[in-house]
Amino acid sequence: MKIIPLSIPTPFYVGDVNVYLIPHDPVTLIDVGPKTKAAETALREGLGRHGFKFSDIERIVLTHSHEDHCGLTKRIRDEALNADVFIHEWETGHLFGRLAKDEHRALLLRSGVPDKVFDDMQTLYEEISLLTDSLAEGEYSSLVDDTELEFDVGALRVIHTPGHTPGSCSFVREADRTLICGDCVLKRITPNPIVSPDPIDPTRRYPSLSEYLVSLARIRSFAPTLVHGGHGEAVTDFEEIFQRYLRAINDRQSRVLSLVTPGGVTAFEVAQRLFPDSFGHEVHRFLAISEAIAHLDLASAERKIEVEVSAGVEVYKR
Numbered sequence: 001m002k003i004i005p006l007s008i009p010t011p012f013y014v015g016d017v018n019v020y021l022i023p024h025d026p027v028t029l030i031d032v033g034p035k036t037k038a039a040e041t042a043l044r045e046g047l048g049r050h051g052f053k054f055s056d057i058e059r060i061v062l063t064h065s066h067e068d069h070c071g072l073t074k075r076i077r078d079e080a081l082n083a084d085v086f087i088h089e090w091e092t093g094h095l096f097g098r099l100a101k102d103e104h105r106a107l108l109l110r111s112g113v114p115d116k117v118f119d120d121m122q123t124l125y126e127e128i129s130l131l132t133d134s135l136a137e138g139e140y141s142s143l144v145d146d147t148e149l150e151f152d153v154g155a156l157r158v159i160h161t162p163g164h165t166p167g168s169c170s171f172v173r174e175a176d177r178t179l180i181c182g183d184c185v186l187k188r189i190t191p192n193p194i195v196s197p198d199p200i201d202p203t204r205r206y207p208s209l210s211e212y213l214v215s216l217a218r219i220r221s222f223a224p225t226l227v228h229g230g231h232g233e234a235v236t237d238f239e240e241i242f243q244r245y246l247r248a249i250n251d252r253q254s255r256v257l258s259l260v261t262p263g264g265v266t267a268f269e270v271a272q273r274l275f276p277d278s279f280g281h282e283v284h285r286f287l288a289i290s291e292a293i294a295h296l297d298l299a300s301a302e303r304k305i306e307v308e309v310s311a312g313v314e315v316y317k318r
């Protein structure tokens with residue numbers, strides 16, 4: 001089974017996104033790129049180099065619902081006369097432009113993010129939502145953990161690898177232990193566990209960092225020989241990346257713990273101290289806040305710190 005990476009430009013700081021063409025029966029794309037003119041042109045050209053058009057795509061499989069990965073889904077599906085679309089059902093809260101704004105707002109305000117800062121983020125949410133088209137209920141099917149996506153020449157096994165988002169999925173070609181991992185494994189950067197409402201109970205936060213650690217261990221259990229990520233080049237030495245991620249997460253965890261004082265701090269205050277340079281830029285600020293929340297949630301789940309709710313805001317104490 002061939003897996004052909006195509007590099008597609010995005011307007012995000014992360015740079016190009018990788019989408020994967022599997023040129024067998026059914027002709028499948030794993031991720032599609034954002035809904036921009038540049039991405040659409042690059043995808044048409046990339047497919048064309050291998051003899052395919054949008055109308056030839058029979059199946060679209062999405063690793064997760066971030067706009068840089070899923071934005072062109074509807075455009076392709078319309079041209080391909082209803083290609084099947086697959087995504088994990090836990091991505092639907094955020095799926096295709098329906099960013100769960102109210103739930104995000106509640107989670108961020110509880111983390112001590114001031115109203116004014118949240119309101120400034122609205123522009124960001126609105127700009128990002130333009131990078132994808134909505135799909136209606138019934139226009140996609142659920143990816144289910146430990147099932148197979150079949151092709152005439154073999155299969156890819158679906159593994160649910162939450163953390164970066166609650167419904168992130170990876171795909172394994174077991175014959176040679178090759179994986180496609182979306183943003184779960186990236187060569188040059190440690191993936192960010194994005195703050196998300198829990199898909200089962202949206203009034204709670206999804207424990208993204210704890211789940212991410214479990215997902216990394218699960219990926220490791222396949223002893224991958226090659227990992228195709230959502231950005232950057234493929235990983236040929238997963239063990240090295242795995243150890244590097246664990247070191248980075250442990251270092252960050254120690255740093256976060258050192259910022260928790262006996263008097264108490266909010267996640268927003270920790271984020272400001274952790275990444276003082278990130279606060280001038282909306283996307284970076286959101287990622288900084290996500291990172292602080294993820295680490296504080298992990299530390300409190302492990303009982304290293306206490307959390308108290310005061311006037312609707314969570315305060316962490318030593």
Ligand SMILES: [Zn+2]
Binds near residue numbers: 064066164183
């Ligand atoms: Zn992502």
Ligand SMILES: [Zn+2]
Binds near residue numbers: 068
């Ligand atoms: Zn991404």
